[in-house]
């Protein structure tokens with residue numbers, strides 16, 4: 523598998539992101555693909571320009587090392603909803619370049635992001651949610667140490683109808699055990 527790196531999203535990434543987030547298949551798996559989740563380049567640019575603090579969350583690009591061709595962005599990881607008392611955040615991941623699905627790049631990026639967040643932000647807990655049909659995502663998160671913690675029945679609306687929301691989380695203690 524090729525090397526990956528995470529870096530802050532920049533303006534030059536907007537063209538890639540605009541393609542990924544206008545793709546109905548990518549957006550279905552990312553967030554159920556209802557109309558409000560399809561972003562234009564202008565909407566992405568506005569979000570990027572205003573995100574600087576921990577509280578508003580940040581976007582990191584996932585780059586793959588393509589050797590002589592250099593680094594190529596294949597997706598994005600994000601966090602949101604920083605809870606200062608609990609020291610928790612909610613994360614999300616989208617590999618927007620579909621050629622890279624199912625080859626371990628998502629798990630590799632999730633591991634790198636979890637390491638970065640626990641080390642840099644002194645977090646106690648990282649959580650996320652997805653919907654019941656997204657088995658590939660659930661499996662990728664489990665491989666990285668996330669546990670399924672519960673379900674909110676039919677709380678996710680998708681173009682295939684209502685689905686259960688699967689809540690997953692990893693604690694600092696789970697992560698520390700994996701470092702040993």
Ligand SMILES: CC(C)(COP(=O)(O)OP(=O)(O)OC[C@H]1O[C@@H](n2cnc3c(N)ncnc32)[C@H](O)[C@@H]1OP(=O)(O)O)[C@@H](O)C(=O)NCCC(=O)NCCS
Pocket residue numbers: 548551552553597614615616617618622623624625626627628629630651652653656657658659661662665
């Ligand atoms: C979800 C996502 C990040 C996962 O990354 P990935 O690189 O595709 O996944 P990985 O190859 O690292 O791991 C996927 C695992 O799921 C397994 N899997 C995939 N489809 C499966 C299925 N239908 N049933 C059972 N297991 C399945 C794979 O075999 C693999 O597990 P293994 O390594 O033990 O064999 C990526 O596919 C993606 O961005 N998808 C689109 C957006 C999305 O779903 N985002 C997450 C929203 S919460």
